[in-house]
Amino acid sequence: RYTMISSEAMKMVQYDQGEDRWLCTLLLKAGSRVEYCAASDAYTHAPESFNEFYNQRRRWVPSTIANIFDILADADTVVKKNNSISTMYVWYQGMLMIGTVLGPGTIFLMMVGALVAVFSIDIWTAFLWNFFPILLFILACVYLKQKFQLLIAFVISSVYCLVMMAVLIGIIVQMLEDGPLAPASLFFLLVAVQITIAGFMHPQEFWALLCGVIYYITIPSMYMLLMIFSVFNMNDVSWGTREAPVLKDDGKDAVDEANNYLPGWLNDPLLIDSELGEVSLMEQRFWKDLIKQYLKPLELSREQKQAMADGLKELRNMIAFAFVMVNAIFVLIVFLLQLKKEFLHLEWPIDPTDFVSFDRDNLMVGIYRQYKELDPIGLCFVIFFGLILIIQFLAMFFHRFATLCQLLATTQVDWFRTGGQFTDEDAATELKGSAVSIARKLQRPKRLFDDDEDGDPHYDEVLMDSLEGEHRESMVRRQTIFRLHETRDKQHSDYSNLVFNFERRFFGDDELNLKNLALNRKSVKLLQARRSAAKVNAAATPEGTPTPKAGKRPPVGPMAKKVSFTASNRNNMALYDNGGYEHTEF
Numbered sequence: 001r002y003t004m005i006s007s008e009a010m011k012m013v014q015y016d017q018g019e020d021r022w023l024c025t026l027l028l029k030a031g032s033r034v035e036y037c038a039a040s041d042a043y044t045h046a047p048e049s050f051n052e053f054y055n056q057r058r059r060w061v062p063s064t065i066a067n068i069f070d071i072l073a074d075a076d077t078v079v080k081k082n083n084s085i086s087t088m089y090v091w092y093q094g095m096l097m098i099g100t101v102l103g104p105g106t107i108f109l110m111m112v113g114a115l116v117a118v119f120s121i122d123i124w125t126a127f128l129w130n131f132f133p134i135l136l137f138i139l140a141c142v143y144l145k146q147k148f149q150l151l152i153a154f155v156i157s158s159v160y161c162l163v164m165m166a167v168l169i170g171i172i173v174q175m176l177e178d179g180p181l182a183p184a185s186l187f188f189l190l191v192a193v194q195i196t197i198a199g200f201m202h203p204q205e206f207w208a209l210l211c212g213v214i215y216y217i218t219i220p221s222m223y224m225l226l227m228i229f230s231v232f233n234m235n236d237v238s239w240g241t242r243e244a245p246v247l248k249d250d251g252k253d254a255v256d257e258a259n260n261y262l263p264g265w266l267n268d269p270l271l272i273d274s275e276l277g278e279v280s281l282m283e284q285r286f287w288k289d290l291i292k293q294y295l296k297p298l299e300l301s302r303e304q305k306q307a308m309a310d311g312l313k314e315l316r317n318m319i320a321f322a323f324v325m326v327n328a329i330f331v332l333i334v335f336l337l338q339l340k341k342e343f344l345h346l347e348w349p350i351d352p353t354d355f356v357s358f359d360r361d362n363l364m365v366g367i368y369r370q371y372k373e374l375d376p377i378g379l380c381f382v383i384f385f386g387l388i389l390i391i392q393f394l395a396m397f398f399h400r401f402a403t404l405c406q407l408l409a410t411t412q413v414d415w416f417r418t419g420g421q422f423t424d425e426d427a428a429t430e431l432k433g434s435a436v437s438i439a440r441k442l443q444r445p446k447r448l449f450d451d452d453e454d455g456d457p458h459y460d461e462v463l464m465d466s467l468e469g470e471h472r473e474s475m476v477r478r479q480t481i482f483r484l485h486e487t488r489d490k491q492h493s494d495y496s497n498l499v500f501n502f503e504r505r506f507f508g509d510d511e512l513n514l515k516n517l518a519l520n521r522k523s524v525k526l527l528q529a530r531r532s533a534a535k536v537n538a539a540a541t542p543e544g545t546p547t548p549k550a551g552k553r554p555p556v557g558p559m560a561k562k563v564s565f566t567a568s569n570r571n572n573m574a575l576y577d578n579g580g581y582e583h584t585e586f
Contacts, residue, residue, distance in 0.1 A: 002026055003294055009311035012237060014070065018063030025067045029074065033084040036399070050157075051150045054229055055238075061230035062319075068097055092391055099388060100227075105327035107224040108134065109334055110381060111163065117184075118170030123338060133159070137225060138324070141232035153229060157221035164217040181351035183374050187382055194393050201400050231323045235312035273497075334380055346379060347371035427522035437517055438527070443502040507535055 002023055006012040015022050024034050047053035071078055075090045099106075108130055115126035133156050140152045175185040199209045266276070300308070337344050348371055355368040374382075431438075505512065512531070514524065 005298065009308065009315040010066065012308065012312070013062050013234065013315070014066035017059050017237060018067065021063055021067045025070055028071065028082055028085065029078055031081045031083070033082075050154050051147075054150055054153065054226060055146075057226055058230045058233050058236065059238075061227065062234050065097070065100060068093060072097065092388075095384075095388060099384065101323065101326060102330050104224040104227045105330040105334075106381065106385075107220055108327075108331055109338075111160070111220060112335075113338075113375075113378070114167040114170070115163070117174065118166050123335075127335065134224070134228075138228060138232070141229060146233065146236070149229060149233075153221070153225050157218065157225060160220040161217040164219065168216070178372065179351055182372055183348050183378055183382065186350070187386065191389065194389060198393070198396060201396070231320050232316065234319060235309070235316040237312065275497075338375055341373065341375045345373040345375055348374050422520050422522050424522065424526070427520060427526045430520060430523045431526055434517060434519060434523070438514070439502065441514065441517065442505045442512070443498040445498075445501065506531060507538060 002019075004011075004015065006015045027034055047056050072090065072094055075087075078085055079087055079090060111130050112123065112126045115121060115129060116123055119126075137149075137152055137156060140149050144152075171184065171188055174182070175188070178185060180186065180189060195212065196209065199206045352369050352371045355370060357366040357368065358364075359366065512527070519527075
């Protein structure tokens with residue numbers, strides 16, 4: 001089902017706007033387990049501006065909601081088929097779905113209550129101050145182009161950032177007046193403590209807590225304006241962060257390039273020592289059929305494109321109307337309850353205030369106890385979102401405990417070692433256990449101008465000779481800039497002869513670079529002794545492995561032979577070469 005072609009508007013939003021989420025949905029329905037891997041690394045084109053961020057999340061939000069709704073709609077089957085999903089987890093996802101849909105209304109009510117508490121204004125004035133900017137933004141999303149929508153969203157977000165800072169100061173002042181056990185103060189402190197504990201339980205990401213201030217002041221923009229923008233622009237199916245500008249030309253160059261094409265990376269100086277292999281005809285046919293069936297862009301007729309656009313607009317109108325009505329009803333109910341808070345409120349039983357009065361006429365002393373009031377807005381916020389935070393906090397504890405168990409299971413501890421001495425047998429055992437890590441370290445490909453290399457100037461000489469003129473001089477003067485340029489363009493040098501890399505380092509005269517490897521001193525000495533013995537054996541054996549010397553590297557690959565390459569005609573499949581994926585998100 002993953003390769004299905006989207007024939008309906010809803011399927012296009014669910015399938016094409018979030019292919020990774022759609023794949024996870026299929027895996028969960030098939031009974032597989034999808035789990036977060038803390039050790040994984042990902043390279044992606046992250047948004048770098050406000051507009052780019054909104055455009056990316058505009059695509060993510062509808063597809064995420066559609067996939068979660070698909071799981072909830074078929075919850076009974078998923079629970080029976082997948083042992084990793086329980087009924088309670090389905091309820092939790094349902095709560096998240098409700099919180100996502102009602103998020104804008106909840107943030108709107110929160111901002112109304114914050115303005116009342118901080119600026120000491122009446123509730124109707126605070127309501128209007130928040131209502132008109134949101135109404136303006138909704139109308140802009142309906143009638144204006146996206147660039148004007150993003151401009152208005154940026155202005156409103158900036159104003160709300162200032163308001164959130166004022167709210168933060170107001171919360172601190174209220175905590176000093178009412179004490180830390182007041183409802184608002186207690187909830188704020190519990191959330192802050194929870195986030196801090198989570199930071200300590202993730203030590204490598206601890207310094208990300210410094211960005212918590214930015215997260216706090218952008219809450220209205222993230223959970224209110226962004227949701228409105230995403231819903232009202234659901235009919236836009238562009239990717240946002242993967243769009244490359246289309247260059248206008250007469251098409252002649254593209255035809256010539258397709259008919260007579262030789263990949264430019266073959267002449268890259270970084271690949272000068274790499275071997276050139278040929279792909280078999282069977283493998284060529286396999287990749288061509290794969291590209292044609294699964295990767296070739298769909299060619300829709302004008303009528304099909306128009307029908308899909310009309311379907312997306314109709315879906316947008318229906319979802320946007322339901323979204324606005326649900327949030328409007330929610331805001332109306334809670335706001336009307338807030339107006340009657342003198343009758344509809346709960347008494348906060350913690351930390352009441354006691355008053356003593358004296359009646360001079362009757363010579364009586366009265367003692368009164370006043371409880372703080374928990375209004376409907378605060379009650380709704382504390383119960384719903386507080387419960388979600390508690391569930392997430394407990395789940396984080398279980399996940400970190402599982403990670404700790406995994407670390408303990410893979411860590412070897414010798415409880416019976418006496419005297420704390422590290423014996424030669426321990427060194428041999430440690431060296432054997434670290435053999436794979438040491439081999440990886442010694443055979444890793446060398447990058448241009450690598451600072452931690454053990455001295456093979458022939459690499460850099462060949463590469464520098466391939467650079468001419470001012471470009472060569474600039475590379476000599478600005479090696480650091482070239483490294484950054486190399487990283488940005490993703491042109492990492494890949495010397496695929498890993499065996500030679502290992503031999504060059506292991507049999508070389510320089511010290512082994514064993515950084516980031518936790519080895520005992522005895523283990524390092526044992527490795528050096530074995531290395532020296534291997535050098536002696538290699539030098540004494542005629543057929544043994546010779547010791548590579550700096551500047552006398554044996555030629556490797558096509559450069560060792562006098563081989564000439566000519567450009568040959570290729571079919572239209574050459575358009576799918578690497579150059580077409582320069583702006584692809586990985």
